[in-house]
Every structure is written in C-alpha cells, then in structure tokens.
Amino acid sequence: xxxxxxxCGKIYSKTIKRSHSMRGSIRRLSPNLQWARDTHGNRVKACxxxxxxxxxxxx
Numbered sequence: 199x200x201x202x203x204x205x206c207g208k209i210y211s212k213t214i215k216r217s218h219s220m221r222g223s224i225r226r227l228s229p230n231l232q233w234a235r236d237t238h239g240n241r242v243k244a245c246x247x248x249x250x251x252x253x254x255x256x257x
Contacts (some may be wrong), residue, residue, distance in 0.1 A: 201228050203245040205236075205252075 202209045208229045214222040229245040236242050244252075 201231060202243070203229055203231060203248060204242040205244045205248040208245050208247075 200209060210226045210228045212224055213227055215225045216222055231243045231245055232249065233241055234244040234249055236244075
C-alpha cells in the first residue's frame with residue numbers, strides 16, 4: 199500500500215536536493231500521514247491538512 203492519504207489522495211512529490219556545489223539529486227517528499235477516524239468510525243491514513251480541514255468543518 200503506498201503512502202497515500204485516503205481522504206484527498208495526496209502522494210509523494212519529487213524535488214531536487216542541492217548540495218553546496220549545486221549538484222542535484224532527486225529526493226521524495228512524503229505527506230505527513232497520521233492514523234485518524236473517518237465519519238463511519240473506521241481507521242484511515244489521513245494527511246494532517248485533511249485532519250485540520252475536518253476539524254474546522256465540525257467546529
């Protein structure tokens with residue numbers, strides 16, 4: 199199972215890491231995934247952005 203948010207579908211993104219000599223190497227940025235409960239009470243992996251948005255909607 200990939201590191202993917204089950205709410206919004208966000209997956210990793212690729213960026214270029216630059217050293218002091220400006221040599222580039224590709225690195226992966228993974229989303230900040232946490233275990234959370236959805237509206238039905240099931241455990242899902244959700245990114246913190248989705249968790250924050252869900253908290254604002256219920257408040």
